[in-house]
Amino acid sequence: MCGIAGIFHLETAKPVDPARVRQITDAIAHRGPDGAGVWTAPGVGLGHRRLSIIDLGGGAQPMLTPDESLAVTFNGEIYNFAEVRRELEAKGHRFRTDSDTEVILHGYRQWGEDCVHRFDGMFAFALLDRNTNALWLVRDRLGVKPLHYAQVSDGSIIFASELKGLLVHPLLRREPDVTAIEDYMAYGYVPDDACLVAGVKKLGAGETLRLVRGQPLAKPQRYWDISFADRSSAAPEALEEELVFLMRSAVRSRMVADVPLGAFLSGGVDSSSVVALMAEASGQAVKTCTIGFDVAALDETAYADRVARRFATDHRTRIVSSEDYGLIDTLAHHFDEPFADTSALPTYRVCELARENVTVALSGDGADEAFAGYRRHRFQYQGERIRSLIPDAVRKPLFGTLGRFYPKADWAPQAFRAKSTFLELAQDGDEAYAASVGVTSRAMRQRLYTPAMTSALAGHRAEDRYLNAMRDAPAREPLDRAQYADMKIWLPGDILTKTDRMSMAVGLEAREPLLDHRLMEFAGRLPVNQRIRGNSGKYLMKKAMEAYLPQDILYRSKMGFVTPISSWFKGPLAGEASAVAGGSAIARTDLFDLKAMGKAAADHRSGLADNGRLLWQLLMLDKALTRLFSL
Structure with a gap:
């Protein structure tokens, strides 16, 4: 690297x-x-x-x-x-x-x-x-x-x-x-x-x-592209066997190095699968590392510890605390452009931890994109089934009305936050998916922009990138199109950028065996029911790994690699949020409505809305504008 x-x-x-x-x-x-x-x-x-x-x-x-x-x-x-x-x-x-x-x-x-x-x-x-x-x-x-x-x-x-x-x-x-x-x-x-x-x-x-x-x-x-246009006719048992063979080959090929080598281990399906196959191939204990959080609802260290014990790895853990918000300037420096995926912070910390003992670390990146592991994939698949059952003339006004009048409740449990689901079901499938992958809605962006910004955009709309990718996808079904767009846009733009910049920041080489192109091509040929079954994504991968991993690792709810930014903006970062809405680089561009930004910060502090991620976005944009253009 x-x-x-x-x-x-x-x-x-x-x-x-x-x-x-x-x-x-x-x-x-x-x-x-x-x-x-x-x-x-x-x-x-x-x-x-x-x-x-x-x-x-x-x-x-x-x-x-x-x-x-x-x-x-x-x-x-x-x-x-x-x-x-x-x-x-x-x-x-x-x-x-x-x-x-x-x-x-x-x-x-x-x-x-x-x-x-x-x-x-x-x-x-x-x-x-x-x-x-x-x-x-x-x-x-x-x-x-x-x-x-x-x-x-x-x-x-x-x-x-x-x-x-x-x-x-x-x-x-x-x-x-x-x-x-x-x-x-x-x-x-x-x-x-x-x-x-x-x-x-x-x-x-x-x-x-x-x-x-x-x-x-x-x-x-x-010179290469992923295709979802073909379907494998092999029996499920044969698919499982082929998948394990491809994963094993990918892991082993990435274990070749003349320097110390280890792995990231979150305790989720993907990293645990990589560690399991590394342990199978290695004659000595695999070096693994995990980042935890001082917020119990976000912490996965217990699962990682269990996998580490199962495969007798040389395992180390470090905790990310609220004080790690001080890494903001470090992140801004290494990404150059603004980057608001908050998992960059724990990714930096896990790379830093790994680099203390190894020069190469294997990660589990790529499986969610290949095997439909994100919640949005399941929602998209289930939403398309609903759309196929209800005529557009009924579906659009029905769910559109429900979405408009259902209260927006960021504070409520997930099961009671149906407003966005209703609004998505009122849309065509591709439009709904393009909106679902975003982090700030078009309506919110329009409220934040000044007339000068709207004019400068000249009709450019970010969601069209996803719509174009899905329209041109070599695919058979709506889920294929969504995954294809993720692989073309989300994967290189977010996931791989994050891993590359954070690993390189500390002089660590990160390798992604689950992104082996033959494994990706295999995934593209899978029937939809081998990707999503019931309420479970990555169905075939989980079945194939049952011989290696316990059920509660394979089938527990996906947590993700997140940070408690919402609480930070009510505490240690409250001043930063207010400053962005005042005399910041963003303010000097004349592209954002300062009153709308100030309201977003005030609503977050008062608990009227959860704008933590939006505030993080604005803060990272502000730092990038300052660094790149001396604003």
């Missing part, structure tokens, strides 16, 4: 100052504390920060072929590199190192751009082909590893693993993109096809971009 950066002149081969490249890599030094490298040639400069995982002595980058016709800077891991290397050696290729980086160079020389189809891993890399005056940018299938790029005024393309690397370049203009603010306010993160800094782009998951000197900036090309 590393940080990569570079400069490539599209028009002519102007000299590249190595100090400029080094300045970019220094900005992302936390991603690679073990080494740094810069290489330049006419018209190009490549930079690298290294976190040593494989071939500790021989994997320095940027790496070149002996004739220096190819050069690469690489972030990530290619898990099947030994297998690919053997195939290349059989074809006459000779290797000088034991690193997976060198496999990229020889693979490209042998197969050209088709080499990416042979790589199983998480990666972002830039490969220079001096014979064709081209730079090839590549991102892994699911978007585990990030890559930002922008064209600046001298005609060059600059790229880096994180936005902060680009920000040090003096020719990058810093202007906010208001459509990205709308996206952030809707989702709580800035999606991969947007950026808060206008003109900056993120290479999408499963995409490549070929830059050729003398040619205009091209468009990215997709």
